[in-house]
Amino acid sequence: MSDIRLEGVSKRYGAVAAADEVDLAVAQGEFVTILGPSGSGKTTLLSLIAGLNRPTAGRIFIGGRDVTDAPAQQRNIGLVFQSYALFPHMTVLENVLFPLGVRGIGGAAARTQALDALKLVRLDGLQDRRPSQLSGGQQQRVALARSIVFKPDILLLDEPLGALDRKLREELQVELKQLQRSLGVTTLLVTHDQEEALSLSDRIMVLDKGRTQQVAAPAEAYLRPANRFVAEFLGIANFVGLADGRTGLVRPERVRVGPTGINGGRPARVVETIYLGQMVRYHLALQGGEDSPVVAALPFVGKAFAAGDEVAVSWDTADIWPVP
Numbered sequence: 001m002s003d004i005r006l007e008g009v010s011k012r013y014g015a016v017a018a019a020d021e022v023d024l025a026v027a028q029g030e031f032v033t034i035l036g037p038s039g040s041g042k043t044t045l046l047s048l049i050a051g052l053n054r055p056t057a058g059r060i061f062i063g064g065r066d067v068t069d070a071p072a073q074q075r076n077i078g079l080v081f082q083s084y085a086l087f088p089h090m091t092v093l094e095n096v097l098f099p100l101g102v103r104g105i106g107g108a109a110a111r112t113q114a115l116d117a118l119k120l121v122r123l124d125g126l127q128d129r130r131p132s133q134l135s136g137g138q139q140q141r142v143a144l145a146r147s148i149v150f151k152p153d154i155l156l157l158d159e160p161l162g163a164l165d166r167k168l169r170e171e172l173q174v175e176l177k178q179l180q181r182s183l184g185v186t187t188l189l190v191t192h193d194q195e196e197a198l199s200l201s202d203r204i205m206v207l208d209k210g211r212t213q214q215v216a217a218p219a220e221a222y223l224r225p226a227n228r229f230v231a232e233f234l235g236i237a238n239f240v241g242l243a244d245g246r247t248g249l250v251r252p253e254r255v256r257v258g259p260t261g262i263n264g265g266r267p268a269r270v271v272e273t274i275y276l277g278q279m280v281r282y283h284l285a286l287q288g289g290e291d292s293p294v295v296a297a298l299p300f301v302g303k304a305f306a307a308g309d310e311v312a313v314s315w316d317t318a319d320i321w322p323v324p
Contacts, residue, residue, distance in 0.1 A: 002061070003028040003186040004049065004154060009058035011044050011210075018044040020210035021058070026188065031180055033189045033197040036207035037233065042190040045207070046156050049188065051075050063153055075154070078147030078185075082159040084139045086131040086146075092118065093127035096145045103150055117149040118142075120179060137168045144176070148183060155180070157189040161196065173200055194234050198222060206230050225249065227324045236295050240320065248320035255296035256314045257282055257305065265312030268294065270305045280304045284313055 004026040011019040019041045026032050034042045047053040049060060051072030060068045067075050086095050096114040100106070105113070118124050121141040131139055140160060147155060160176075161169045177200050180187050191197055197204050198218040206213040206221065206229075214226035225231035228239075231249050238255065242248045260267060271293065272283040282296045282305060294313060305311055 002026055003030070003063060004188065005061040006045075006049075007059045007061070009045070009048060009055050009060060011041075011048060011053065012056045017041075017210045019048065019055070022207075022210075022212055024205060024212070024215065026186055028186055029184045031177070031187045031189070031200060031202045032205060033191060033201040033203075034205045034207060035191060035194065035197040035233075036213075037192060039209075040207040041210040042192070042207055043158055044210075046158055046188065046190050049154070050077055050079055050156055076150075076152050078150070078152035078155045080140075080143050080147045080155070080157045080160045082162045084131070084143045086139060086142055088131050090130070091127065092123065092129050092131070092134070092142050095131070095142055096127075096149050099146060099150050105150070113149055114145075117145040120148070120182075121145045122175070136164055137172060140164065140172060141175075144179070148179075148185065152185065155183075155185045155187040157187065159191055160189070162191070162193075169196075176200065198234070206233060208233075223251065224321050225323060231323050236297075238294050239292055239323075240294075242320070242322065246322050249323050250315050250320050252281065252295045252297035254315050254319040255294060255298075257284070257296050257298060258312050258314075260310050260312050265314035268311055268313040270307050270309045270311060272307055273304055275300065275304065282311075284311070286313065 002025040006022050006024040009019055009022045010017060022045060034045055036042050048055050051070060055068065059066055062075060093114055096117055097110055100110040100113060118127055121144050123138060123141050123145065161172050164172065173196060189200060201218055203215060203217055204221050205215045208229050214221055214230045221230060222234050225234065231237040236252050238250045238252065240248050240250060258265060267287045268284040269287065270282055271285050274281040278300060279297050280300045284294045284296060286294060
């Protein structure tokens, strides 16, 4: 049985469909990311599942129970926002205790649960501090502890790492995945960050203008996108003409670049070389054809081609994926 199931869920504001006949089934313990650009309907969908908003049409099920018309407090959902939403006048421990108090859990049992939750997010020993005495990463951990302390059936995360710098965000991505796996809690993450979605998720749901574009495992969505929108949104996509007249996709890391005359590659000129640390990204202009410019991403091995160099470009037929 699916832990979360959406059947034809829509949310309209006048003529605008923020969610348009969305279907989704999330298994118990699964980590699914809802990914899409701003205005695609990601947060709307999360708010409908959380019970903060009601759908215009369709049904929402949690644990097999129809909760479409149930208020938020009857859904046993943990919710984490980008803004953390911590109470500034409360200590860390008091913040984590708060949802337990709302549920009528107090005394020593509540304190033990709260301290255990803080230990899970590596904040044991900081329970007496106030949010203003914590770093951004620590505040986000408090928000996570508060969302899991009452053992929710579902964990909903709305851009939880968006306010953090890149290094800290990457560290917390690892911690978040480890925490979710250890708890076994069914999790839905909303983000516009493609790398975050690819690294954290068991499956990705790509949205655009309120409609589902693809639901698939990260590798499948990246290498076998359902359409051109998914192909371009999940990363750099090279589009090449196929012999049958269709258009195919090849990802930059599947493109080979070498000296001219090597392996029968197509001649090209390096337009730009971008050094990215472990990788070098080449922007290439193919010669003697009408194909679009090609982007290649190769490991940096101490020497790179420079802008203006003549090179040979190739890729394997098996790495081309036809896209509508």
